[in-house]
Amino acid sequence: MKKNIKSIKKDYSVVIGGAAGQGSRKAGLIIAKLFNKLGYNIYIYEEYQSLIRGGHNFSQITASEKEITNRKEKIDFLLALDKKTIQKHKKNINKEGLLFFNSNKIEEKGVGIEADKIVKESDGLPIMANIALIAGLAKTIGIDWSVLKKILEEEIGKELEKNLKVAENSFHSVSSLLKIEKTKNNPKLLMTGNEAIARGMAKAGLDIYFAYPMTPASSILHYFAAHQKETKIIAVQSENEIAVASEAIGAAFAGKRSAVASSGGGFALMTETISLAAQAEIPFMVINSQRMGPATGVPTYGGQSDLLFSLWAGHGDFEKFVVAPSDAEESFYWAGKLLNLCWQYQTPSILLTEKDISEGTFSVNKEVLNKVKKEKELLWTGKGDYERYKITPSGISPLAYPGTKNAIVKANSYEHNEKGYSEEESKEMIEAMQTKRLTKFKLMEQEVEALESVKIYGNKKSKTAVVAWGLGAIAARTAVEALGLKLIQPIVLAPFPKKQIKKAFSGIEKVICVEVNALGQMAILLEGQGIKIDKKILKYDSTPFLSEELEKQIRSIK
Amino acid sequence: MEKEKYNLTTDCENTWCPGCGNFGILSAFKMAVTEMIANGFPKEKIVVVGDIGCNSKIADYLNLNSIIGLHGRSIATAEGIKLADRGLKVFVFAGDGASLDEGVSHLVHAAKRNSNIKVILHNNRLFALTTGQFTAVSPQGMKTVSTPFGNIEEPINPLKLMLASRASFIARSYSAKLEHLKNIILEADKHKGFAFIEVLQPCVSFFNTIPYYNEKLYETVSEKLDSELAALELINQWDYVEAEKIPLGVFYKKERPIFEDQAYEILD
Numbered sequence: 001m002k003k004n005i006k007s008i009k010k011d012y013s014v015v016i017g018g019a020a021g022q023g024s025r026k027a028g029l030i031i032a033k034l035f036n037k038l039g040y041n042i043y044i045y046e047e048y049q050s051l052i053r054g055g056h057n058f059s060q061i062t063a064s065e066k067e068i069t070n071r072k073e074k075i076d077f078l079l080a081l082d083k084k085t086i087q088k089h090k091k092n093i094n095k096e097g098l099l100f101f102n103s104n105k106i107e108e109k110g111v112g113i114e115a116d117k118i119v120k121e122s123d124g125l126p127i128m129a130n131i132a133l134i135a136g137l138a139k140t141i142g143i144d145w146s147v148l149k150k151i152l153e154e155e156i157g158k159e160l161e162k163n164l165k166v167a168e169n170s171f172h173s174v175s176s177l178l179k180i181e182k183t184k185n186n187p188k189l190l191m192t193g194n195e196a197i198a199r200g201m202a203k204a205g206l207d208i209y210f211a212y213p214m215t216p217a218s219s220i221l222h223y224f225a226a227h228q229k230e231t232k233i234i235a236v237q238s239e240n241e242i243a244v245a246s247e248a249i250g251a252a253f254a255g256k257r258s259a260v261a262s263s264g265g266g267f268a269l270m271t272e273t274i275s276l277a278a279q280a281e282i283p284f285m286v287i288n289s290q291r292m293g294p295a296t297g298v299p300t301y302g303g304q305s306d307l308l309f310s311l312w313a314g315h316g317d318f319e320k321f322v323v324a325p326s327d328a329e330e331s332f333y334w335a336g337k338l339l340n341l342c343w344q345y346q347t348p349s350i351l352l353t354e355k356d357i358s359e360g361t362f363s364v365n366k367e368v369l370n371k372v373k374k375e376k377e378l379l380w381t382g383k384g385d386y387e388r389y390k391i392t393p394s395g396i397s398p399l400a401y402p403g404t405k406n407a408i409v410k411a412n413s414y415e416h417n418e419k420g421y422s423e424e425e426s427k428e429m430i431e432a433m434q435t436k437r438l439t440k441f442k443l444m445e446q447e448v449e450a451l452e453s454v455k456i457y458g459n460k461k462s463k464t465a466v467v468a469w470g471l472g473a474i475a476a477r478t479a480v481e482a483l484g485l486k487l488i489q490p491i492v493l494a495p496f497p498k499k500q501i502k503k504a505f506s507g508i509e510k511v512i513c514v515e516v517n518a519l520g521q522m523a524i525l526l527e528g529q530g531i532k533i534d535k536k537i538l539k540y541d542s543t544p545f546l547s548e549e550l551e552k553q554i555r556s557i558k
Numbered sequence: 559m560e561k562e563k564y565n566l567t568t569d570c571e572n573t574w575c576p577g578c579g580n581f582g583i584l585s586a587f588k589m590a591v592t593e594m595i596a597n598g599f600p601k602e603k604i605v606v607v608g609d610i611g612c613n614s615k616i617a618d619y620l621n622l623n624s625i626i627g628l629h630g631r632s633i634a635t636a637e638g639i640k641l642a643d644r645g646l647k648v649f650v651f652a653g654d655g656a657s658l659d660e661g662v663s664h665l666v667h668a669a670k671r672n673s674n675i676k677v678i679l680h681n682n683r684l685f686a687l688t689t690g691q692f693t694a695v696s697p698q699g700m701k702t703v704s705t706p707f708g709n710i711e712e713p714i715n716p717l718k719l720m721l722a723s724r725a726s727f728i729a730r731s732y733s734a735k736l737e738h739l740k741n742i743i744l745e746a747d748k749h750k751g752f753a754f755i756e757v758l759q760p761c762v763s764f765f766n767t768i769p770y771y772n773e774k775l776y777e778t779v780s781e782k783l784d785s786e787l788a789a790l791e792l793i794n795q796w797d798y799v800e801a802e803k804i805p806l807g808v809f810y811k812k813e814r815p816i817f818e819d820q821a822y823e824i825l826d
Contacts, residue, residue: 031776091602159741205644206640208638208641210638227826228824229824229825229826232825234641234821234822234824236587236641236821236823238634238668239638239663239664239666240663242631243631243634243637243663243664243667244634245633245637246627246628246634246638246664247634247635247637247638247641248638248642249627249635249638250607250625250634250635250636250637250638250639250641251623251629251638251639251641251642252638252642253635253639253642254605254638254639254643254646255642255643256641256642256643258638258642261775272628272631273628273631276627276628280625280627292666315751325632402602402603402605402623402643402646403602403603403623403643403645403646404602404641405600405602405604407602407620408602408622408623410617410624410625411622411624411625411626412611412617412624412625412626413626413627413628414626420624421568421569421570421618422615422618422626553715
């Protein structure tokens with residue numbers, strides 16, 4: 001590579017890796033922020049194992065001037081905190097790419113940085129080798145010291161001075177080899193999927209968040225726990241998933257907006273409560289962040305294997321909202337929207353996400369923050385006798401909460417009459433209550449059609465459609481653009497948006513369904529709705545699609 | 559209006575067996591609530607949380623706010639209600655099957671975190687509504703439909719469990735002693751924090767303990783309510799198998815910070 005050339009490409013892939021405890025994740029975020037400042041759109045993919053020390057962790061930062069960016073196979077800049085990182089990733093470095101490594105520990109060709117020596121001379125701590133490599137990268141790719149310094153000041157809480165010293169010494173130890181150009185975009189917000197979910201719900205009026213820890217949903221709990229004072233949202237960790245689900249029901253019954261989250265195994269324990277919420281008509285917001293199952297499966301890796309389970313979670317006859325956003329921006333919007341829908345329709349709802357959205361970091365347009373607000377639920381007017389399950393033309397009975405003057409509020413998991421008393425004898429009432437709920441489900445179906453429940457990308461005239469959902473839709477977007485195909489991304493999965501799906505598939509002659517699961521669960525859902533799936537591209541090694549990989553697979557069958 | 563203020567009766571047909579201990583619990587609770595209302599507490603701020611079992615039907619027989627949720631989950635549901643609105647009085651009615659079998663973890667943790675809810679355990683020492691199978695407090699050797707050769711397991715002592723779980727109020731009463739039970743409910747209501755009241759309740763259909771209790775039960779007043787050792791001494795008088803005498807009364811009471819108050823303090 002020539003010295004100090006201007007780089008013409010505006011699409012980068014950076015990997016930083018090391019053993020757990022070497023700080024590769026934080027380092028990845030700092031690198032992402034360098035590109036973010038230059039107006040690049042970011043996705044950070046995090047890979048780690050279920051252990052505290054050792055193993056191999058890495059962050060892959062993709063940065064692009066395009067609207068979206070997805071994980072790639074090829075690497076432009078590899079930053080190795082240990083030898084294993086080189087062994088695992090060196091083969092993927094681009095021809096023009098660069099390897100950055102700690103030359104006090106590793107002998108290699110590339111940009112050797114005397115990280116240990118720099119850390120020692122700067123009176124730093126061993127973990128600060130990560131900062132030495134980042135500073136070396138920043139200088140090499142032509143980023144100004146002032147930019148790096150500002151980001152470090154924002155990101156580093158502990159031992160800032162020492163970190164800055166390490167960074168400065170490392171920065172001056174190497175020379176610039178190229179100059180990465182600014183894009184025409186303004187820097188966007190950076191958010192993980194889970195932070196977006198938390199902030200979206202907060203915006204929609206969440207009062208109390210209940211959770212039992214489970215990867216990859218836990219960082220929603222961590223976000224709320226850390227932000228209790230500003231948000232005034234209480235964060236509670238309880239004894240198990242059943243407890244938190246039941247507490248959320250109690251809180252909602254008493255008029256406070258509540259939510260819970262877990263991953264497959266914990267979500268499974270919450271399904272009895274989903275059924276209760278349907279029967280007792282209590283708002284119940286559940287986030288299921290999928291990881292590769294069944295059972296404990298691959299606990300720190302992703303997948304899309306809970307689609308059908310989420311659709312059918314809970315015993316008995318009922319509808320619920322199930323929504324699967326694809327990135328942080330959609331997660332923010334839909335988490336807020338769904339919490340509102342839970343209250344407007346007094347229903348359980350599931351936000352279905354996955355590890356590599358939950359823990360991945362995305363660029364987010366600031367405008368989305370204004371797209372969510374607290375939308376009011378239907379409240380009792382205070383006239384006449386209060387009946388919790390009053391049969392109304394819409395099927396929605398006005399809400400009142402305990403403590404309301406002149407109202408006795410009775411919620412019930414038994415079939416019940418309009419006042420909420422248990423009903424086993426009157427078959428007319430049992431049927432009337434189910435009919436009331438069916439009336440409400442019809443409204444939910446209409447609601448779904450009024451929302452942007454299905455998104456279309458790529459060549460809208462193409463007769464071949466790729467169907468992808470969740471994070472898979474992001475990988476598919478880059479692929480369909482390259483191949484001139486149409487992409488159909490179902491976001492709302494229940495109630496099924498029949499009209500929008502019909503419209504999306506009209507004129508389509510060939511359908512390729514792309515999923516990160518073994519059975520092709522979206523394909524099963526669509527086939528149940530009369531959509532013929534011609535080809536399935538299924539990946540089930542617990543990692544998301546790489547852009548190159550998906551494009552190649554679609555090309556081979558299209 | 560004045561009459562409605564005190565009306566706790568509903569139109570629901572009562573389906574408990576004649577002679578069931580639940581009638582006593584219902585009457586004693588109505589007496590206690592009537593006193594609360596007479597003392598100026600608004601009826602609309604009282605919430606009854608029913609579990610699933612014969613006992614949970616109490617929610618249908620009370621003209622009060624209520625929620626009947628899922629089996630074993632009434633305590634967790636009640637904690638959610640109390641956290642949402644600390645101005646409500648929250649009473650849980652649950653059986654031994656619900657609180658000591660299906661949902662024992664919620665009982666332990668509600669006591670541990672000192673959630674300001676009042677748990678009234680209808681202890682008939684078996685599953686009644688499902689036709690009489692054994693529970694965690696059934697005596698060893700008891701023959702039931704699920705243990706035709708006699709229950710192999712020994713019972714747990716729920717009061718000892720509560721003491722170990724750091725419950726801040728522990729009491730025992732009897733469904734046939736209305737005045738005693740009423741007074742204990744009122745005392746639990748006044749207690750700032752988690753309260754656990756075990757109500758011994760004969761099941762006339764499957765486990766008629768009336769003669770046994772009439773012989774063994776006696777009322778006592780603890781001199782050292784804040785002493786775990788004194789409480790243990792009373793609790794140990796009966797191991798749910800054999801006893802010379804079975805004490806009734808408040809065994810332990812010691813105030814400590816309330817979970818809900820501390821959760822809200824974090825927000826300030």
